[in-house]
Amino acid sequence: MQPGRRTVAGTLLAGLGTVLQVPEEGLGLVVAGRTDAGVHATGQVAHVDLPPDRWAALPGRSDLAPAQALLRRLAGVLPGDVRVHRAAPAPAGFDARFSALRRRYAYRVCDDPAGVPPLRRHDVLAHRRPLDVAAMDAAAGRLVGLHDFAAFCKRRDGATTVRTLLEYGWTRDADGFAVARVVADAFCHSMVRALVGALLAVGDGRRPPAWPAEVLAGRVRDPGAAVVGPQGLTLVEVVYPDDALLAERAAQARAVRTLPAGG
């Protein structure tokens, strides 16, 4: 939510308020991952708090299940750039943000000298130099693990930049785009886009393959690791533990992350 600006959260809340006939501020919307302007999400997860009778009342006189009725009504009121693909009552202890075990992002880059195919220009970054994806993949692998990612994060007072990068790899997809797969328990602000910028410098030969790991070890931002544009980035998946572990995971994640001694 950003006062005075159109956001996904604000648009979704307005739609939910209309369909559920509940005041928006009473819904308590919580999302798994915030997305900067221009970033996409195909696997975003959110939760809201409803009076139980609202859920049961959704089908009205139809023979649809409440979840189906909600999806159909939301499809009718939401604009074309915000869709809700699934809905369900949340299990006890579920928190869209804090119960999440990990988030997976994709970042797509087109290095065709002719430019990005027009229908993909909103979710693929154009890069003018050819990319060596195998070199990028090898260099990205060296960043995986529990580290202080200060070199790839916007500083925020009092916030830790320690994260566990679970996967970071580069491949070429069927469309010929270079695609990053980035998985972590959580990310700090602009982290994925800085991790991509650093690897583009390796891919087009401006920097050697060992350079991103050196930048990481330095723990200070390096101007060579540019934060790339938002349009290539998509939040693809949010993974949660089994229902029995949801509350425990949420309590754990709420605790401040700190770098273990010797980590």
Add this chain to the structure above:
Amino acid sequence: MQPGRRTVAGTLLAGLGTVLQVPEEGLGLVVAGRTDAGVHATGQVAHVDLPPDRWAALPGRSDLAPAQALLRRLAGVLPGDVRVHRAAPAPAGFDARFSALRRRYAYRVCDDPAGVPPLRRHDVLAHRRPLDVAAMDAAAGRLVGLHDFAAFCKRRDGATTVRTLLEYGWTRDADGFAVARVVADAFCHSMVRALVGALLAVGDGRRPPAWPAEVLAGRVRDPGAAVVGPQGLTLVEVVYPDDALLAERAAQARAVRTLPAGG
């Protein structure tokens, strides 16, 4: 080209004029298939006429081939919604429009009750009722062949509506969309979109599978065969004969198509 309106042809000509330093009106742009506003083309083909020295001069002081130099410069001057993916000197007798043997279109429809995924909303039509793609495919097959497609064409004085529909089939793609594959030697105006509209009526059960063939046989437009929106339609491929047959094919296609006696 449409005076006072932004078109793909006008945008492309302006870019070519800039890069080639030739007056636009001297380029004689000819395209394989006109596309209505909102229709896409991933496989469009066009030709222009250049003084031979312009082609040879394209690399300037670079060591690029002329075609590569042209692609790079066009990528720099064209807006993001118009791209040129390949360029080559045309063989003798080549005419982008009249040498073409056949055109292939795709039409994509999303029948998910949640609506079209946002990143695909510009090239996929939303349909609110679930579609029986197998029934659509069977009914579409009955329209294949040499016919007078007046029932699916906008009338134009003096223009024949006789065409050979070479392929018309429906499948579901990996994204879950219903996709039409439509191939013909040539199409009359709005023909593909009317052929799609008729089959959507079969797919969602409003009409029986035999109905589109009955509409075709009637040779008059039927309000039940609505012309669907442009956004789902993409010109995917234009096929040409071997170089030796290009001029012959062009002469043949320039001749008015007429329905053979008993056809």
